[in-house]
Amino acid sequence: MQVSFLYYEDCPSYDLALERLREVMAEESIPGEVEVIKVDTEEQARELRFVGSPTIRVDGQDIDPPRDITYALTCRAYRLEDDRISPLPSKDVIRRALRFPVKNRPG
Amino acid sequence: MANLKLGDKAVPFELPGVDDRSHALVDYADKETVAVVFTCNHCPYARAWEDRLIDIQADYASRGVHLVAINANDANKYPDDSFPRMKERSEEKGFNFPYLYDESQEIARAYGASRTPEIFLFDKGGTLRYHGTVDDNYDDPAAVKTAYLREALEAVLAQREPSTAETTPVGCTIKWK
Numbered sequence: 344m345q346v347s348f349l350y351y352e353d354c355p356s357y358d359l360a361l362e363r364l365r366e367v368m369a370e371e372s373i374p375g376e377v378e379v380i381k382v383d384t385e386e387q388a389r390e391l392r393f394v395g396s397p398t399i400r401v402d403g404q405d406i407d408p409p410r411d412i413t414y415a416l417t418c419r420a421y422r423l424e425d426d427r428i429s430p431l432p433s434k435d436v437i438r439r440a441l442r443f444p445v446k447n448r449p450g
Numbered sequence: 451m452a453n454l455k456l457g458d459k460a461v462p463f464e465l466p467g468v469d470d471r472s473h474a475l476v477d478y479a480d481k482e483t484v485a486v487v488f489t490c491n492h493c494p495y496a497r498a499w500e501d502r503l504i505d506i507q508a509d510y511a512s513r514g515v516h517l518v519a520i521n522a523n524d525a526n527k528y529p530d531d532s533f534p535r536m537k538e539r540s541e542e543k544g545f546n547f548p549y550l551y552d553e554s555q556e557i558a559r560a561y562g563a564s565r566t567p568e569i570f571l572f573d574k575g576g577t578l579r580y581h582g583t584v585d586d587n588y589d590d591p592a593a594v595k596t597a598y599l600r601e602a603l604e605a606v607l608a609q610r611e612p613s614t615a616e617t618t619p620v621g622c623t624i625k626w627k
Contacts, residue, residue: 420492427501430494
């Protein structure tokens with residue numbers, strides 16, 4: 344399983360998001376390193392299809408695919424289970440993506 | 451780092467609001483305190499704290515507290531922060547405070563705001579008494595340990611100095627032109 348973490352330094356909580364991702368990986372006994380990618384320029388954002396910080400991909404698939412796709416150096420809003428907005432994905436969203444990577448999901 | 455320092459006087463402004471009226475700081479001169487909040491539509495930190503700001507305005511309105519929100523982001527780069535989208539956001543969330551558009555970014559620059567959200571709280575005499583963030587947990591309102599803005603409001607209303615008068619604003623950077 345390949346796990347990537349893309350971030351933009353101006354968004355202050357990327358370190359917490361990375362810590363949360365690693366915690367969930369440890370809880371799920373998923374071995375391997377997270378590929379950490381720092382996005383610095385708009386050009387890089389377009390090349391990497393970066394829709395905001397933090398973005399987490401499991402086997403290349405976004406853990407919470409956005410509805411509006413604009414590639415930009417921006418902070419990303421996640422909608423939580425209780426409908427609140429947060430700059431961080433919840434542990435549940437990360438866990439679901441790790442347990443059920445898109446390529447393993449039924450039809 | 452903000453241009454305005456604790457103890458400085460507020461920088462006056464007159465800006466268009468989402469209600470299609472012009473709002474000047476002097477309009478609120480009769481209030482006990484005014485909190486100028488630099489914010490925007492697109493930033494998840496600003497959005498995470500929106501409901502708490504609405505609650506603060508509702509809880510303190512009868513005590514002469516008035517919040518004024520200002521968006522200064524470059525809408526060419528961030529279309530979600532355009533004036534029409536501000537109107538939509540205000541309507542959708544039911545903002546109980548004015549939401550103003552600083553299109554030229556002059557006011558944000560004059561205050562030295564750098565993040566969204568970022569708060570400048572003035573007392574009745576227009577002196578800056580608190581600057582910084584709303585509270586210590588953007589992610590979970592139930593896990594807030596220190597509600598900086600509420601504590602500062604209580605202090606200013608009691609004509610005391612806030613025990614924490616300055617915190618580091620946490621949020622997205624203001625998108626300059």
